[in-house]
Amino acid sequence: MKKWYAVIGEPIAHSLSPYMHETWFKEHGIDAAYIPVQVKPADLEKAFFALKTLGVSGFNITLPHKESILPLLDHIDETASAMNAVNTVVFDGENYVGFNTDGDGFVQSLFAAPVKLSARVLVIGAGGAARGISYALKRSGFSDIVIANRTIARAEELARDIGGSAMTLADAEKSLGDFGIIIQTTSVGLSTDQALPISLENVKSGTIAADIIYNPLETPFLIKAKEQGCHTVNGVGMFVGQGAIAFEKWTGIKPDMEKMKELITNKLG
Numbered sequence: 001m002k003k004w005y006a007v008i009g010e011p012i013a014h015s016l017s018p019y020m021h022e023t024w025f026k027e028h029g030i031d032a033a034y035i036p037v038q039v040k041p042a043d044l045e046k047a048f049f050a051l052k053t054l055g056v057s058g059f060n061i062t063l064p065h066k067e068s069i070l071p072l073l074d075h076i077d078e079t080a081s082a083m084n085a086v087n088t089v090v091f092d093g094e095n096y097v098g099f100n101t102d103g104d105g106f107v108q109s110l111f112a113a114p115v116k117l118s119a120r121v122l123v124i125g126a127g128g129a130a131r132g133i134s135y136a137l138k139r140s141g142f143s144d145i146v147i148a149n150r151t152i153a154r155a156e157e158l159a160r161d162i163g164g165s166a167m168t169l170a171d172a173e174k175s176l177g178d179f180g181i182i183i184q185t186t187s188v189g190l191s192t193d194q195a196l197p198i199s200l201e202n203v204k205s206g207t208i209a210a211d212i213i214y215n216p217l218e219t220p221f222l223i224k225a226k227e228q229g230c231h232t233v234n235g236v237g238m239f240v241g242q243g244a245i246a247f248e249k250w251t252g253i254k255p256d257m258e259k260m261k262e263l264i265t266n267k268l269g
């Protein structure tokens with residue numbers, strides 16, 4: 001029987017996941033489909049039951065279901081459990097197992113830039129995305145991680161969980177020159193009004209500045225960072241990275257990320 005996969009979320013119409021996975025399936029001669037499914041929060045349980053009944057082999061989960069899917073699954077892997085968020089589900093023939101590939105996808109994409117593990121890393125934001133990324137940074141061997149957030153208590157909690165330190169946004173702004181890598185994870189970057197979560201006046205030229213948002217490709221944060229002489233990393237790599245790890249979990253095949261980054265960039269550009 002033809003295998004099929006899905007991504008569930010709301011909204012879902014503009015997701016590039018179906019394009020990405022179907023391209024990889026084709027490239028590797030796998031006869032499988034990948035379908036976007038719009039699901040309202042109140043319908044998640046029914047939708048999951050329907051996917052199971054119809055024999056889904058695996059699926060991705062995006063906003064707003066990344067947390068609410070957890071109690072419905074048979075097993076949650078350690079990373080997803082620490083994150084309290086799942087973005088990938090694998091059906092192993094018996095159980096539906098939840099993973100979170102967002103953080104590792106981001107860190108993989110960061111290694112496309114000339115990063116050093118000894119660099120002092122600033123993570124701006126302390127929400128779900130920051131949590132996934134901070135854990136993945138720690139696992140990948142970065143040892144000096146600072147979390148800065150508008151609500152300092154959330155920064156302190158995340159810093160405690162990963163063994164890093166916390167700062168106010170104002171203090172981070174003043175000491176930007178101490179950081180080799182700056183990662184913007186807040187939702188501020190989504191706005192088109194040039195708003196920034198912090199001012200980048202004190203950033204050193206050559207610093208690596210990364211944003212997790214991929215649409216727009218050039219966020220206000222990345223535009224300003226580039227002006228300041230930073231090496232910028234946009235969110236396309238994270239999007240492709242999380243998808244590549246999910247694809248590998250489903251098929252055992254590592255897909256070509258670089259080629260996909262180009263295809264997605266062209267689609268968005």
Ligand code: ATR
Binds near residue numbers: 130151
């Ligand atoms: P996600 O799961 O996408 O990370 P989230 O958990 O809602 O979403 O977190 C959003 C992040 O953006 C938080 O760090 C939030 O800061 P607070 O913890 O203080 O709410 C940050 N954020 C949102 N709007 C912001 C703004 N206008 N200025 C600074 N930070 C902002």
